Amino acid sequence: xxxxxxxxxxxxxxxxxxxxxxxxxxxxxxxxxxxxxxxxxxxxxxxxxxxxxxxxxxxxxxxxxxxxxxxxxxxxxxxxxxxxxxxxxxxxxxxxxxxxxxxxxxxxxxxxxxxxxxxxxxxxxxxxxxxxxxxxxxxxxxxxxxxxxxxxxxxxxxxxx
Numbered sequence: 772x773x774x775x776x777x778x779x780x781x782x783x784x785x786x787x788x789x790x791x792x793x794x795x796x797x798x799x800x801x802x803x804x805x806x807x808x809x810x811x812x813x814x815x816x817x818x819x820x821x822x823x824x825x826x827x828x829x830x831x832x833x834x835x836x837x838x839x840x841x842x843x844x845x846x847x848x849x850x851x852x853x854x855x856x857x858x859x860x861x862x863x864x865x866x867x868x869x870x871x872x873x874x875x876x877x878x879x880x881x882x883x884x885x886x887x888x889x890x891x892x893x894x895x896x897x898x899x900x901x902x903x904x905x906x907x908x909x910x911x912x913x914x915x916x917x918x919x920x921x922x923x924x925x926x927x928x929x930x931x932x
Contacts, residue, residue: 775891776804776891777804777806777891777892778806778807778889778891779806779807779808779809779888779889779890779891779892780797780800780801780804780806780807780808780809780890780891780892780893780894781809781811781881781884781885781888781890781892781893781894782794782797782798782801782808782809782810782811782894782895783811783812783813783881783893783894783895783896783915784810784811784812784855784856784859784896785812785813785877785896785911786812787896787928789896789928790859790896791859791862792896792926792928793894793895793896793926793928794810794859794862794863795863796894796926797894797924797926798863798865798868800892800894800924801894806891807867807869808863808865808867808868808869809868809869809870809871809884809888809890810856810859810860810868810869810870810871811870811871811872811873811880811881811884812852812855812856812871812872812873813872813873813874813875813876813877813880813881814845814848814849814852814872814873814874814875815874815875815876815877815880845874849872849874852872853870853872856870856871856872857870869888871884871888877911877914878911878914878915878918879918881893881895881911881915882915882918882919882921885919885921886921890921891921891922892921892922892923892924893915893919893921893922893923893924894923894924894926895911895912895915895923895924895925895926896912896925896926896927896928897910897912897925897926897927897928897929912925
């Protein structure tokens with residue numbers, strides 16, 4: 772049986788504190804296959820970044836030196852998101868990691884970046900912590916799963932009691 776080598780892994784990171792787990796697990800998967808890594812964050816609605824429950828950018832315990840004023844514009848959000856992806860890249864200790872920040876629908880943007888970059892697998896977290904978030908955002912992971920032809924590696928991130 773002939774198998775195709777997985778050469779590119781797209782890791783989609785959201786603003787949730789569990790993003791670090793998704794990044795680390797996806798990176799381990801990619802390294803086990805000697806594959807390239809692309810980290811992606813999608814900015815969909817600036818309202819999600821104004822939450823006081825956690826840092827506006829994917830689980831950091833501080834605002835990474837980014838003022839709330841900077842988070843009020845799309846350009847500010849893009850810069851803050853890029854800063855987060857760069858910090859994640861440094862945390863993973865691999866300078867070859869590509870980073871991409873996109874604006875638009877979460878699922879559609881993930882699928883477009885995966886297709887444009889010829890990703891062989893998409894790594895994404897699955898969590899639903901608040902009923903309101905699920906109603907407002909829907910399930911990004913479920914939408915990606917229903918629309919993709921690219922294999923998914925879904926990392927459960929919901930906290931168990």
